[in-house]
Amino acid sequence: MLTLLTAMYLVVRAAYAQAEPIRVLVTGAAGQIAYSLLFSIAKGDVFGKDQPIILVLLDIPPMLPVLDGVVMELQDCALPLLREVIPTDKVEVGFKDLDAAILVGSMPRKEGMERKDLLKANVAIFKTQGAALDKYAKKTVKVLVVGNPANTNCLIASKSAPSIPKENFSCLTRLDHNRARSQVAMRAGVSSDKVKNVIIWGNHSSTQYPDVHHATVSLSGKEVPAYEAVKNDSWLRGDFISTVQQRGAAVIKARKLSSAMSAAKAICDHMRDIWFGTPDGEFVSMGVYSTGNSYGISDDLMYSFPVTIKNKTWQVVNALPINDFSRAKMDTTAAELIEERDTALTFLSA
Known part of the structure; x- marks a missing residue:
């Protein structure tokens, strides 16, 4: 019996040892969000504790010396799952045979820059990256767009990669989701894991709608509606929403830099849920x-919805009741996305 168990253990161990590495791309890899992100990916916190990783780090040519330093640090971490680190400024190297792509790099809005100029610059970036995904990556690649304006950048990337299913593309609103969850938790006097099913509707911008009408809070082992747990409807319909909407700006004002640590955590949460699915009931x-087909939102937008994920496939949670207050806010953020999309598409076709 012992011999049989030993043999089984050796077979399982050998299977893990022989697992093929997955190729994970991070763009803007010399930036501060990537610096907060790469260790968690390489350590196994995102794709699994038994999944070897090849990290591909893409940035613009002037940042290659910085990438060399990042590579040295990753090597010095001596992480057993990290099989290779590839720094590059070439899309044919960066996008080759990818299993996952995390597109962090984008053109930031500079002082005096009009929104249409920002969109034009980012259309050029994400058109190029979408075309590279289409040409070089696996057709099963999962693509997460982080660089702002994330929703519209994600749409442009997907349109520029017609051979990859649009369902393989998503953009990051998990940071806003985590912010909303934390705000409710602090107000209710519980830890954030006691709050579930908050929703971010729409755009990752100041028009987003953080919605807790369907959220619950675990109090003394009992699930209660968030409105009942917080006991302050005016806060939930006022300061709570504006706090989540403006949180990124508040972080920049306080630390003079954007929210890198919390963004990296949200990226990890997002990709881990794609890989392993969402918990039952959440x-x-x-x-x-x-x-x-969902909540009357126009088609051909990258819009933030509540989703469940199974087998690396998301499904929108449909048929949630929507009151007039929520409907108006959902439509406002959709209108902004329509305007962004239409402006961006003029540059895409130019």
Whole structure:
């Protein structure tokens, strides 16, 4: 019996040892969000504790010396799952045979820059990256767009990669989701894991709608509606929403830099849920492709919905009741996304 158990153990161990590494791309890899992100990916916190990783780090040519330093640090961490680190400024190297792509790099808005100029610059970036995904990556690649304006950048990337299913593209609203969850938890006097099913609707911008009408809070082992747990409807319909909407700006004002640590954590949460699925009875917020069949939102947008994930496939949580207050806010953020999309598409076709 012992011999049989030993043999089984050796077979399982050998199977793990022989697991093929997955190729994970991070763009903007010399930036501060990537610096907070790469260790968690390489350590196994995102794709699994038994999944070897090849990290591909893409940035613009002037940042290659910085990438060399990042590579040295990753090597010095002596992480057993990290099989290779590839720094590059070439898309044919960066996008080759990818299993996952985390597109962090984008053109930031500079002082005096109009929104249309920002969109034009980012259309050029994400058109190029989408085309590279289409040409070089696996057709099963899962693509997460982080660089702002994330929803519209994600749409442009997906349109520029027609051979990859649009369902494989998503944009990051998990940071906003986590912010909303934390705000409710602090107000209710519980830890954030006691709050579930908050929703971020729409755009990752100041028009987003953090919604807790379907959220619950675990109090003394009992699930109660968030409104009942917080006991302050005016706060939930006022300061709570504006706090989540403006949180990124508040972080920049306080630390003179953008929110890198919390963004990296949200990226990890988002990709881990894609890889391993969402817990039963819980949904999360993701910007995904709208087909016009969910909540009356126009098609051909990357709009943040509540989703569940199983077998690396997301499904919008449909049929949640929507009151007039929520409807108005959902439509406002959709209108902004429509305007962004239409402006961006003029540059895409130019």
